[in-house]
Amino acid sequence: MIAAVRTGRVFWIALLATVLVGALACAAEDTGPSAAEIKDIVESAVGASMSGQLTAADVQKIVDESSGGQLSAADVQKIVDESSGGQLSAADVQRIVADSTSGQLSAADVQKIVDASTSGQLTAAQVQGIVRESTAGQLTAAQVQKIVDDSVAGQLSADDVQKIVAASTSGQLTADDVQSIVQASTGGQLTAADVEKIVAASTSGQLTTADVQKIINESVSAAVDEARKATAAAEAAAMDASKALAAVQPTKETIIFGDLNWPSALLQNRIAQYIVEKGYGYPTDVKFGATLPLFQGLQRGDTHVTMEIWLPNQDEAWNAAREEGAVLSVGKSLGSDWQSSFVIPAYLQEQYPDLDSIEDLKDDQYKQLFATAETGGKARLVSCVIGWSCEDVNAKQIEAYGLTDHVHVINPGDGAALNADIYGAYERQEPWLGYQWGTNDPALKLDLVRLEEPAYSDQCWFTTKACAYEDATILIAVNPDLPGKAPDVIEMLRKWDFNIDVFKEAVRWQDDNPDADTNDTAIWWLNSKTDIWTGWVTAEAATAIQASLAANEIADGWPTE
Amino acid sequence: MAEIQDVGTGADASSSRIRLGALPRLYLWAIGAAVVLATLLASLLIWGPEMGFPTTVSRQPSTDGFLTLERSVRDVTGGAIDDAVDWMNTAGAWLFGGYKAAVDYAQRYIGRALKWLPWPAVMVGLALLSFGVGRWGLMAFTTLALLFIGFMDLWENTMDTVALMVVAVAIAVSIGLTLGVVGARNRMADNVMRPILDGMQTMPSFVYLLPAIIFFGLGKPAGIFATIIYAVPPAIRLTNLGIRQVSSETVEAARAFGASPWQILTKVQVPMALPTIMAGINQTTMMALAMVTIASLVAAGGLGDNVNRALQKQQAGNGLLAGLAIVFLAIIIDRLTQSVARGRQEALRSVG
Structure with missing residues (x-):
């Protein structure tokens, strides 16, 4: 009995240990159940977007979730990452931005969006949207800095910068921000009109003297540049430009x-x-x-x-x-190469050198070659897959060639079935007649010969279809x-x-x-x-x-x- | 502790057996858990958390020696099966050719006859038959279902499907009856057959569809072949079961009267097992109908074509109409054959 009790304990301890180890393993992976759940949701949503399953409306949903605080910055990053994969259309991104208006996106999130623009994901129009949001106090100085940085990479048009400046009117931009803007002008981003705006902004006390000084300095150097160009120092300017370009793109893009x-x-x-x-x-x-x-x-x-x-x-x-x-x-x-046509194996044409055109199928001798019990004396012709557009085209061609009484058309339900049929016949070196196209596997691997058909012409193709497919x-x-x-x-x-x-x-x-x-x-x-x-x-x-x-x-x- | 004793042995066991019965069981659990843990740790240590279990069989240079190519266990096994299929394709050409021609001819003439009959005539005939074996309800259903098929312009394809079914079910039933009888009489054969039948019912049909095309080519023979594989198990199983259910006294009595084994089979066992066998045939027919769409993939024609075309062209409506035609066909065949079986059963009972 005692032994039984002991073994009983050993068993329970072993079981408990196993459960503990399992629980620990689980705990090591997830820090908290709710976080894990949300991660799952987002991950599956993002996964779905990869296969193009998320519409703008879905993305809206995701963003809605963020109002409940359910999406962390990391999640939004995921969404944005997807945009690099081309998963988010411009419309989706615009939506994300629109949602920031209602305070649903934190500053960090917006930052991420802006980061995405670095990889060329955001068009000027979208950035404009982001900038518009700054009116609602969504953008911090750091973010604006980013926007401006992006302008260096040619992401911001003059119009966008104008908007940024307009935002400063409502007190959104600090002196630091403007300084950044001005730095951006080095890259030729600010037009005279923009500078005028900046100056106008100073009237409302937004710009310090130092800033204005900077702006003026920049405008002077801009003027000098223009003068240089005017005085045919074009070569030097071009050199500068290429150097600047090289500085912007130090590494080769993927x-x-x-x-x-x-x-x-x-x-x-x-x-x-x-x-x-x-x-x-x-x-x-x-x-x-x-x-x-x-x-x-x-x-x-x-x-x-x-x-x-x-x-x-x-x-x-x-x-x-x-x-x-x-x-x-x-x-x-x-x-x-040839697009699509009716073919026979090359070994068959070696046996019957005269069988080289679609017209020959009307000849009884050749018809019998392809006849089977199923076809009742007609030639068995394996045509296109059921439901593909070539099913209709081939049917019209056969009718137009006057072959209706001479061939028995078989339409497989799948491309793989079509291939398996020709492989099987080829292996046995039997006669085979059917439809193939240039890059389909059998056409590449087997030695097939195209039966002659009347040459393609627009006129026949759009009327009777009594001619071959157009070459690809x-x-x-x-x-x-x-x-x-x-x-x-x-x-x-x-x-x-x-x-x-x-x-x-x-x-x-x-x-x-x-x-x-x-x-x-x-x-x-x-x-x-x-x-x-x-x-x-x-x-x-x-x-x-x-x-x-x-x-x-x-x-x-x-x-x- | 009392629980352990109860679980370990049983109320009527002696006290010495309590220990013997209980101990190994608990030890076994502990040992089992330890073995699992040890395997887990060992595999983690040897192959790491990624579980890079080595499946590479060989590394060989390519034909022109430019690079080394890896061959895995799966490559080798799959390749061997491919080779076997290729070998059968050429070596068994006469066999496949014979089956193909026989099925093609049968199918062709049945199909031609069915299509030659005008559909209203078939409808009236089947309606009368339904009234004969069933009631007004069955007759009304048959009439409406066939009217639907006729007016939806699905008649020709429905008849193609019926012709396919007739041939497939005829072959399946003859195979089913034979193997069912063999299985009922021979334990060994039964043991061999059972897992094969399980395989036939669960193996995804695409897996045997591809070799079927290679052997028989696209067309009805390949479709019928796939249909038979899927639909034959119930016929075999229920024939087997029905014959086993015939009481040994009855068989003994027949033997006492000097009946030969053949007479016992045909005069006693099969007639008495007939209701079960009919149920098997009914099941076979229903399963054959379920294969219509798959058979269409290999150009077997019929209503499956309509379903597949609708699928390719994303026409849900057309797909549903063809699907309904298949369902109606199944219900009509099911009710008619069940009525016939019931009639037989009653006849048998009245004789008994």
Whole structure:
């Protein structure tokens, strides 16, 4: 019995110890239950915003929470961080700012927002909003200082500064602040009109004598500068300007690539990242996403380079953005490979050399080749995925070609199913007839032949569709700010020539080495195709890249798979 | 302490057994906890808090030796399965081809016949049948449901689905009856079959859909194959159960009258198990209908196409209409087959 009691105690002590250890482990992670809960809420909200799930209204909600004191500065920082990821639109940020009016954002929060502007997240209009808030006493001197600092980076337009000055009228700006403003004028931010305003402000006792003196000093040097320019000392001024610019941008900015989720775009990104990082010294990064969100990010400047813009697929979005000047094209990638068409395996055409056009499918001999029990004497044609736009287009093409009585169309419910069908037939070396497009996996890995169709013309495409798809054009696009920031990278991208044959070779290598991921493939490609990429880069860059390759370095900006 | 004694043994055990029964159990708990803690600490010490459990099998140079590629346990296992699938694809081509042709033909002619019938005629026929086996309620439901399908222009696809179902259920039932009987008679076979049936019902269908396409190609045979895998377990299970439930006295009596094993099976066991078997067939049919959308992914056609198209084009309304057609079809088939089963059951009871 005693032994039983003892073992009983041992058991309970062990259990208690386990529970204690567990509790301690939990306690070590969370300082308090409420803080932890809030953290969870915010984290999930922010997580949702990453996938584009937060609308302006949601953000409003988050901000509402802050009125209850539920959001700490750190949380708001999170929100703002998201804006660097392009998650918050201008409208959202404006909302956050609007909420500061009702005192919901503390000074610290606003400070964070302003910090965000440093990374180019806030447009002039948004900063204007922040400044407007200063009227309500929301901005401390330190914050204004920040705003002014940002003006150095070109964030504040003259108009904004004017506003700041206007704010001083209502006693919001201390002498220190104004001093900062004045310092900012060194960067040419204050126009004569602004200075006039400042002086006017002094009338209402806002500016001390010392400040005014400063202002005057500045205006004198500004006048001298102008005189210099007038007297053709332009070179010296230009030198100063470039020096000033260099002082403002001592380090090279990170260049962010839009990581479109298909193999060719991923590989091109890895190669370009390596070249930009190792050859030109810019840090790189990627943002992963779907086509449309990434394209919007490119326009906003959240990403700087997109290696594949597919036309005519993205014609509408592309043309609109280009008209606004929100994107720039710097050349083509992947060449203009065929877009979409009906294909047969190459081994089949070797057997039947005369089977080379869509018209041949009316020939009984060839029809029987593709017939199965299901098709009842017609040729089995695997067309586009159910619900995709090509489902309708292909159906119209087949009707227009007069093939309705000759082919039996099969529409798979999924792209992967379509691929599995052609892989299975190819493995057995059986006849196969169906729809493929240039960068789809089977089109890259298998040897397929396109059946001839009447050439594309606008006239037929918009009426009967009795012609082939238009050939695709694939562009490299950059944010319009990039040429100013990294002219050497632009130069390189203009020479970029990564055509479909180059890519097919990489895909085949990856096929031979199934353990290789995209990063491995990029390393392989850079090592073995030196003759190709050295044509795109400067001699110094080539030397630097080759040194990095020899040292087995990988690019810091590469994501892991 | 009294609790410990009770828990440890039982009221009627002797006092020496109290100790023996109670001690190891408590020690085991303590030892178990200690082992867990030790494993936890050891893994933390060896692999650190990140738990970088080593799964790399080998590091090999790439084909041209530029870089070293890692191969993980999962790569190796998955690769081996891929190789097996590729091998079966070529080696078993005759088998898959035979199944494919047979299913294609059956499906094609059933589908053609069903589509040839004008839908109002089918509606009237089924309405009369429902009245025969059911009541006014069933007849009204059948009529309205078929009117809905007809007027929503879903008739052709519904008939494609029905043709698919007929073939799939026919194959599933013949497999189900055979394996059910084998399982009922042979304990070993039952033990082997049970986990496989569990797997068939829980394995996500996409997993076997891909090899199905590689073997059979896109089209109805692949869809029917996937449907059979998902729908056959109830037929096997309930056949097995039904035959086991036939009382041993009855079987003994039949044997005493000199019945052969085949006669016992066909004249005694199967007829007496028929209600359970019918329930299994009914379940199989319902589960087959549930696979319509999945089957459409591999181009099996039918109402699943409407659902998938609505999904791709974000047309919730169209999706719901096609979904309702599938539901109506299921209810009609369910009520009709249940009525038939009930009729049989009653007949059997009156004979008994």
